[in-house]
Amino acid sequence: MKLIFYGLLIFSLTKATSQKSTPEDSQYVAAVVEFIMSDDVEDNIRNYIHYIEEAAKQILVSISAAARSNQIYVVVNGRELMDCTKNDTGEPCPELKEYIFNTNVVFDRNGAVIDRYRKINLFREYSHTPALSPDLGYFDTDFGVKFSHFICFDIMFQVPAVQSVQKLNVTDVIFSTMWFSELPYLTAVQIQQAYAYEMNVNFIGAGANNISLGNAGSGIYSGRAGALVSIMPGVPTTRLLVSRVPKIPGKVSGKYPGPIDDSLTNTDNLVIYTDPTLDTHVSRPLVPGFQEFTLVDKDVSCSFSIRLKNKSGDAYPHFRAVVQDGSNVYVNREIGVAACLVVACTTEDFKSCAQRYKNEESNVEIENLVIEMTTFKNTYNETLQCDNMLYLPISVRVNKLPLDPTNYTFVEESPITSNGSEKTKNEATATIIDRTKFLFKLNKPQTDLVAFGIWGRLFLNDFDHSNNESKSM
Structure with a gap:
């Protein structure tokens, strides 16, 4: 060697x-x-x-x-x-x-x-x-x-x-x-x-x-x-x-x-790139004050409960809520992705989103932010001896660093049965569970967030175009 x-x-x-x-x-x-x-x-x-x-x-x-x-x-x-x-x-x-x-x-x-x-x-x-x-x-x-x-x-x-x-x-x-x-x-x-x-x-x-x-x-x-x-x-x-x-x-x-x-x-x-597909995802602009709504992309839904406080003048930066059920491609590797996100934008145009801004120019405080994601239930790969999905709590601030974990709560909530009802402790264990919920919320107000959300990797949806190898959920 x-x-x-x-x-x-x-x-x-x-x-x-x-x-x-x-x-x-x-x-x-x-x-x-x-x-x-x-x-x-x-x-x-x-x-x-x-x-x-x-x-x-x-x-x-x-x-x-x-x-x-x-x-x-x-x-x-x-x-x-x-x-x-x-x-x-x-x-x-x-x-x-x-x-x-x-x-x-x-x-x-x-x-x-x-x-x-x-x-x-x-x-x-x-x-x-x-x-x-x-x-x-x-x-x-x-x-x-x-x-x-x-x-x-x-x-x-x-x-x-x-x-x-x-x-x-x-x-x-x-x-x-x-x-x-x-x-x-x-x-x-x-x-x-x-x-x-x-x-x-x-x-x-x-x-x-x-x-x-x-x-x-x-x-x-x-x-x-x-x-x-x-x-x-x-x-x-x-x-x-x-x-x-x-x-x-x-x-x-x-x-x-x-x-x-x-x-x-x-x-x-530091040069930081932006996901070039972001503006193709399902999204909704946020406005000052309280708002509560759900966005859906195919089999993934994201429920948002948000309160924005405009401290003075015109709101800056702008924010959008985003949902994705699809894939991203990195050098011939197509990877399965499910995501719920709130992201900062420099203008009202979706193409301006996921850009850093100067913190001293910000006049918007995110007083409350709760994201509830309904998505694919994780499964276990007996051959590989590991999970087929991974859901991550992601955040990034103006200073390029993520929030300290004390500033947020991330939990998997009640799984959902195939007939759409949430599973309770008293239900028969034979019930097939194919959906689950994640909760991701801020524990305290923030003034310098660029992105905050749940990013899921769906490994069974990956496709290697160089080898023409794919997996299917």
């Missing part, structure tokens, strides 16, 4: 003392690097070594001089070359040619390679080959935590994003990424936090940084507690993020760094 490194995550690791974390400890320490990429591979490697040493300084008070590589676990991401024109690959070759994979490699405290994961779902990586088989990445540690790990666009798909957690029964996920943020549902820190929340896992994400292309966003998250530390910088940034991580996701104690807010002067320097 020949690997050219271009990304870095550092995990650990240890307690905030010189003693290693053990299986009996209630937490471990993790670190990630938001990293500016260089075309000079040797320069990247020198920088990696620097940040490994810097992480060790922050995490360990003292280390044994004999400990190899600072006695921490390290995950690196890079391009792996498998040359099947030679006979020393150590694995079967489908064809006699060179294969290039996007690969995570895991090193233990002694510097030994203990796992490798090849990216399954590629995004505009025309020189790369998808993993030849959908093998999951995972490894055990000496402090009693098993990690799964995957790469960037993989988070959008059932394999590995859902399967690796549910089949392997892990509560801690490692994520290397060069993410292209897209409003309103898929900005980097927004999707990282939403995934950690709904999957109820500790999520450790390290992002490459190139703001002119839209690449930024790293963080460490703990289940329903949200971000222990996160960053979505608007300027070129290389920065080490370190936090204690509870072994039980969401069970946080003590102080944590929390989200690192960007300077207001830097906010608009």
Whole structure:
């Protein structure tokens, strides 16, 4: 295996003392690097070594001089070359040619390679080959935590994003990424936090940084507690993020760094794309005051209860309610999507929606917002040993960061039977349930929301146009 490194995550690791974390400890320490990429591979490697040493300084008070590589676990991401024109690959070759994979490699405290994961779902990586088989990445540690790990666009798909957690029964996920943020549902820190929340896992994400292309966003998250530390910088940034991580996701104690807010002067320097299909969805403009209504798109309905307060002058920004039951296409991959959303717009034109605005120009307060989504009931895939759907609570503010989970409530409500009535505890368990409801509401007024809603992935509706492979609900 020949690997050219271009990304870095550092995990650990240890307690905030010189003693290693053990299986009996209630937490471990993790670190990630938001990293500016260089075309000079040797320069990247020198920088990696620097940040490994810097992480060790922050995490360990003292280390044994004999400990190899600072006695921490390290995950690196890079391009792996498998040359099947030679006979020393150590694995079967489908064809006699060179294969290039996007690969995570895991090193233990002694510097030994203990796992490798090849990216399954590629995004505009025309020189790369998808993993030849959908093998999951995972490894055990000496402090009693098993990690799964995957790469960037993989988070959008059932394999590995859902399967690796549910089949392997892990509560801690490692994520290397060069993410292209897209409003309103898929900005980097927004999707990282939403995934950690709904999957109820500790999520450790390290992002490459190139703001002119839209690449930024790293963080460490703990289940329903949200971000222990996160960053979505608007300027070129290389920065080490370190936090204690509870072994039980969401069970946080003590102080944590929390989200690192960007300077207001830097906010608009990061390129953020917009879903080009958004204005084709069913929508309704919102008006000042109280409004209550339902929007329907095919088999998904969204009931909205909203109160907007216009503080002075003409309302700005404008807001719309949106519902979607359909699909989005990303590089020949058509993905099934169901969504309910309230989104900010710079004008009354739907095409202006999902755009950031200057917070100081806002004169609209969202006093109350409740979304009730009636949608497809989740099912279980016996073959993959994981769920066929994933519904995420998404939000993003003007500062490019999501709301703290204390600011909202997200719950699945009563499932619905096939005859349309809600299932009660006294009904026979033999009743077929094919619909369900989700409730997503604000817990306090907000003045800087760009988007707030439920984004569902319907994996059975996915279609790979490059392979002409589809699934059907």
